[in-house]
Amino acid sequence: MSAVLVALGFFAGLLGSLTGIGGGVLLSPLLVLYFGVPLRQAIGTSLVAVITTSAASSSIHLQRHTTDIRLGMTLELFTSFGAAVTAYLVGYFNRNTLEAVFASFLLYSAVTILARKGKVKVRDEEDPSPTETVDTAIAPYEPQRYPLGMGASLLAGGLSGLLGIGGGPIKVPVMYLFMNVPLNVATATSNFMIGVTAAASAFVYYRRGDILVHLAATLAVGVFCGSFLGARLAPRIHSKYVVGLLVAVMLYLSGHLFVHLYHGWRP
Amino acid sequence: MSERREPGFDQAVALVLRIGAFAGFLVMLAGLIDGVFVHGQMPLLIEKFGVLIMLATPVVRVFVAGVLFFREKDWRYGWISLALLMILLLGSVFGIGEH
Numbered sequence: 001m002s003a004v005l006v007a008l009g010f011f012a013g014l015l016g017s018l019t020g021i022g023g024g025v026l027l028s029p030l031l032v033l034y035f036g037v038p039l040r041q042a043i044g045t046s047l048v049a050v051i052t053t054s055a056a057s058s059s060i061h062l063q064r065h066t067t068d069i070r071l072g073m074t075l076e077l078f079t080s081f082g083a084a085v086t087a088y089l090v091g092y093f094n095r096n097t098l099e100a101v102f103a104s105f106l107l108y109s110a111v112t113i114l115a116r117k118g119k120v121k122v123r124d125e126e127d128p129s130p131t132e133t134v135d136t137a138i139a140p141y142e143p144q145r146y147p148l149g150m151g152a153s154l155l156a157g158g159l160s161g162l163l164g165i166g167g168g169p170i171k172v173p174v175m176y177l178f179m180n181v182p183l184n185v186a187t188a189t190s191n192f193m194i195g196v197t198a199a200a201s202a203f204v205y206y207r208r209g210d211i212l213v214h215l216a217a218t219l220a221v222g223v224f225c226g227s228f229l230g231a232r233l234a235p236r237i238h239s240k241y242v243v244g245l246l247v248a249v250m251l252y253l254s255g256h257l258f259v260h261l262y263h264g265w266r267p
Numbered sequence: 268m269s270e271r272r273e274p275g276f277d278q279a280v281a282l283v284l285r286i287g288a289f290a291g292f293l294v295m296l297a298g299l300i301d302g303v304f305v306h307g308q309m310p311l312l313i314e315k316f317g318v319l320i321m322l323a324t325p326v327v328r329v330f331v332a333g334v335l336f337f338r339e340k341d342w343r344y345g346w347i348s349l350a351l352l353m354i355l356l357l358g359s360v361f362g363i364g365e366h
Contacts, residue, residue: 002299048318055288055324062281069280070344073332077351084358195284195325196351202322203359214302217295217314220321224292 002218009049009222015249016223017057017230018242023223024050024198025109025165029102029253031215033260039098040090041212043164044205047198048216049223050166054195056224057231061188068181071143072189075153079167079193080200082157087201090162091208099261102163106254109169110247144180153193161201166194276335283331287324291317326355 008030009023016023024046031042061067090098143149152174156167168190175186205211295317302310333348 048321051321051325052288052291055284055291055321055328059281059284059288062277062284065277067277069276069332073329073344073347073351076329077347077354080351080354080358084354087358196329196355199322199325200355200358203355206318206322207359211318213311213315213318216318217298220318221292221296221299224288 005215005218006222009219009224010226011222012049012219013053013056013223013226013228014230015226015242015246016053017227018234019113019246021109021113021166021168021246023053023227025106025163026249026253027219027223028164029106029257032099033253033256037212037215039095039102040205041210043090043162044202044208044210045212045216045219047164047202047205048211049219050164050198051195051202052220052223053227054166054191054198056227058188058192058195060228060231061191064188066184066188067192068143068185068189069192071175071179071181072192074146075149075171075189076193076196078150078153079157079160079171079197082154082159083161083197083201084204086158086161087204088161093162096261098162099257103254103257103261105159105163105165106250106257110250110254112169112173113243113247113250141180141182141185143175145178149174149179157197157200160194160197161204164198164201164205166190167197168194276339279335280328280332283328284324287320287327291321291324293317294320326352329355 009027012023012026012030015021015026027046027049028039028042031037031045032039037045058067062069152170156170159165159170160167168187171190171193172183172186175181175189176183179186181189202211295314298310298313298315298317301313329348329351333345333352336342336345336348
């Protein structure tokens with residue numbers, strides 16, 4: 001049982017950090033659907049995995065100097081606030097509503113990834129140089145439309161606290177399309193923000209007893225190895241197939257959640 | 268980057284995250300291995316400690332970034348870090364007594 005969970009965490013971490021989406025979005029539905037964990041505990045438990053992925057992979061992004069710490073920490077004010085508030089409110093949410101929101105978000109994320117895949121590469125695939133020179137690959141830019149970014153961050157944070165996910169599918173497009181931030185910086189910065197955002201809600205879940213410690217530790221051990229490997233492999237692997245696999249898994253889980261919801265509807 | 272800063276800044280923040288993630292991982296792993304041989308409360312306590320290290324890592328990261336901002340006399344981002352720290356602390360305080 002433990003070995004299965006470690007392996008599950010490993011693959012979630014690997015896939016999550018290869019694609020920059022984070023592992024949590026896969027773990028909670030897997031825990032609900034195949035391990036019979038109630039959704040709220042599944043969310044709290046996978047928050048630990050989300051923090052692990054963010055810490056492990058953004059330490060590598062930081063060393064490549066693709067993270068905009070100032071922009072990230074400004075937006076973190078809003079993601080953390082949103083996350084803490086919804087994490088507090090989630091105790092009052094109906095289980096089915098939560099599951100429906102989760103399934104919809106999975107579907108939305110899969111669609112955004114598919115849409116993005118057509119136009120640009122999903123992750124920063126350049127910068128293979130091991131040299132420590134400072135951001136040679138990144139042209140100077142000035143983030144724009146801060147209010148829009150802050151609003152999107154509040155929304156992403158709120159969803160993060162509600163669903164135990166990173167909110168990358170909201171933050172990355174907003175930073176890239178509207179705030180004039182290069183895509184690889186947007187991805188790295190979103191990843192950087194996820195840890196703090198998840199921590200803001202994780203404390204609330206922990207206090208409420210919604211983090212199953214043994215389960216969280218078992219998964220996190222696998223997630224840690226998977227996300228370190230993923231972040232190291234990312235510049236060398238063609239993400240086309242990985243993204244295809246991720247989208248397939250997300251669509252499948254979303255569909256399964258909807259079916260699960262349909263069979264188990266108790267208003 | 269939107270504003271230039273010394274490359275050491277990135278390195279310091281990366282180091283905090285790496286140390287936290289590694290420490291959390293090793294302690295959780297120790298708890299899991301302990302659980303194979305020992306039955307009782309001990310393994311769970313170790314695992315809980317590891318989970319708490321992991322949860323604390325982002326908080327320490329904000330704290331360290333704040334100290335670095337203040338040391339660079341970058342007051343604006345120093346205060347932003349401090350405000351962020353307050354939100355994180357409030358989040359943990361609000362959870363108390365919730366069941």
